[in-house]
Amino acid sequence: MKKWAGITLAAALTVGALSGCGSDNNSGNTASGNNASGGNNATSSKPDKVTTIDFWQLDGTGTQDFYVTLIKQFEEAHPDIKVKMANIPEDGFFEKLNASFAAGKGPDMWGGWYSTDEFERGYIAPLDEFIARDNYDMSKYFQPATALRLQGADGHYYGLPRDMSNAVIYYNKDLFDKYGVPYPSPDWTLDDFHDAAKKLTHPDEGVYGTDLFASDFNAITGNPIIWNMGGDVASDDGKKVKGFVDSPQMIKLFQYAQTLSKEGVNAPSSVMQTAGDQGPFSAGKIGMSLGFLWGYNDVKKATFKAGAVAFPKDAGSDLNFAWTEEVSWYMNNKSEKKDATWEFMKYLSSPEVGKQAIDTKFMWGPPMPSVWEEKGLEQDELLKVFLEQAKLKTKAPSYDRNRTWNEVGGMFSQAYTDIVNPVDGKSYKDPAEVLPKVADEMQAKIDELLAQQ
């Protein structure tokens, strides 16, 4: 008896020590489905009866009911397709996505942004054959933004846009009135912005001119200021940052941001957990802030009158770029249900759904100008500004040009913090000194990553 127990325990020990690495006893359930990652036949799958596609999206809880409605409508119109949707938290979405792809089990379709990783690993299906087959008109979307955002380096389309948002300056009209500051005009300069910010700042009342310089995203990578100065964060293909991160324009912009921070007209970090239209701006404490269309509902709900205006430019600049971003749908390159997925993608990017999004508490701003016009959105004082911006020239956001930005973006952010918002009582660093060094470090890392490919 004792011997027997000892052997059992020793066995338990061995297995325990290997911490569960050899337990295939449990796979007695019909494991015949050999749907491993072999299937390379792109268009051969014809739905026999009902095709179920897996669809993942990373939107917040408030958007989910709308998706459920859309899927119901789609399934009614397409009885042969079922959509199985999962709402995956944004925090962890890409880890999950890439783990699933590595195992050949990714969803048929997903929505999101920052897709450079997935693109370069070949997980995203090119859509050209579907676009050609259906004679699908890509010019109905905002252009050139959609092409810039969704075409790969090879010129093929890799996704359809769900929505569109530009970056504008939202401003609090009540604060402008209260302190007797004239509203900004579309052709204002960075000096005008500085001036207005100074006049709006009243720390004793908890009011600050702006929170635009809270982070490098709000101040630089998430808006067109640097582009309109004739500079950029990186080359168009995202492979060069030396000569961009340390360009005279970039140094000038950092100096400008530092000045506003030193003067205290940019809200101190103690006031902000979040900047932009999601943060204290909506509480009426910030004069001018970074505004996206995604924050439109919050700004509409605010207790003050809000205005929107294009970004200020450097005096004398004749450049006119807008910053445009699109949340998009992507198809799994290894999906065996590409036809059904394409149908669902087309549906979610259709004018009908765009109109419905406007009618449903303005879930998102449709990616096609025709819907904006049909719905008369330019009548709205704020939306008018977005529409004007959407027709301007634009560039791809820096994080979307090359996946290496994901690796070096942190260095840029750190430099920004050191120069503009030094923490823990550290002193402000000189951009002319810091940026050339950071540019070298970033470039070295990018070169190293590119060499590994």
Added chain:
Amino acid sequence: MTFRIRKFAGLTVSHLVLAALSLACIIPFLWMISTSLKTKAAMWEFPPKWIPKNPLWHNYHDAFTLAPFGTYITNTLTLEILTIAGQVISCTLIAYGFSRFRFRGRDTLFFLMLATMLIPEQVTMIPTFLFYSKLEWIDTYLPLVVPAFFGNAFYVFLMRQFLLTIPKDLDEAAKIDGANEFQILWKVLVPILRPSLTIIVVYTFTGVYNDFLSPLIYLNSPEKFTLAIGLANFVSSRSTEWNLLMAASTVILLPLLVIYYMAQKNLIGGIASLGIKG
């Protein structure tokens, strides 16, 4: 007299320090509760108001109707029960083996097991994912529960160390009375092991409760999601409902408080009594 004054002063200082520390610990909780009762705009008021003028109790209702939290709670509890059972059974058996039996290679095996603690989870994430996906276990609870039945290096270590402090005389006494190895473990040792078992239960409970990445990666069907995933869905870079997030967090925190409260005695006291007379 001076001694008493000094003692009194010492006590006062230590109490003040403790009070300050507990205040530092409790402020985030109070902040969470306060935010959960505010409108989105009032959250950003500066200086912040601790007690909102019109507390919005319906935030709690909104938070729990916006997402199927009932399902999430059931799922999380199912996972909890299975995982805790797995850890308690496997770790006790393994630790019993390591502490009470002599066999060739025992200590090597033990250190090999401890060495697995050195490997960060991120490193094994993709290989284990591939492994489970070959078993067709994706979108089931199996990858989350089954490993619990194969022990956990840290808990085994904890239990083994604890078992080593229990005199073998107890085992021998039981053996003389005719008990076999399982009876010794179950009838004699497990009752003494209660404090460390409690530690395993509480740690496993909080571990499973807070685990975000594993359920996120292995589960695809929303009806199988856990609380941690449901909570994370409130946060999005496009729009975050902080007030609802805080309302949901407040409620979701309660079970943890209850568990800690119940286990408190065993967690703090425990080890003192060892059931043998001098």
